[in-house]
Amino acid sequence: GQQVMQIPQYQHVQEGEDFTTYCNSSTTLSNIQWYKQRPGGHPVFLIQLVKSGEVKKQKRLTFQFGEAKKNSSLHITATQTTDVGTYFCAGPGGSYIPTFGRGTSLIVHP
């Protein structure tokens, strides 16, 4: 079945530094979603990308979908302690089943 690979698994940054997580698929994705899960919490939907080369911004977060629709990235500018958590990407696996990456855990040191 389709797999979505996410790197890095962990990322430590100093508060104020930037952060990027990458999501890669071996096959073309019709869409990709990003979620954030705070420690002890549940995944929260952030955004969905559908178009090739699409770029969307949410305040300090920038989401990109590759031209070939096989990869995506999430970039956070000037991290804050509130950004701590695990960021997951998810793409459609089977017809109806999202396939989640393993996530990137962001640790922000004040």
Added chain:
Amino acid sequence: NAGVMQNPRHLVRRRGQEARLRCSPMKGHSHVYWYRQLPEEGLKFMVYLQKENIIDESGMPKERFSAEFPKEGPSILRIQQVVRGDSAAYFCASSPTGLAYEQYFGPGTRLTVT
């Protein structure tokens, strides 16, 4: 506008007992997904249901696990004769469509098997 509700939030069971996990989707959502998450790991798909129908249960163990989403009431994930390896967080998510677009997750049930 209530979100996805799950109960109980924490559940402790002894080996061999049954665990029943409940999920009420967001209002207007008729698609429910169940996931399992182990510490430090991602979300593993278990089952996808619509009202009164199991659409895909390919991620659910064939033995001891079952799921339903009746016409009335919440979706239920049932684990019979629990074992220690069943200890995990179980999340349900609901979606307005079944096209694997955005999903809205409940707070999860943390199951501990002693």
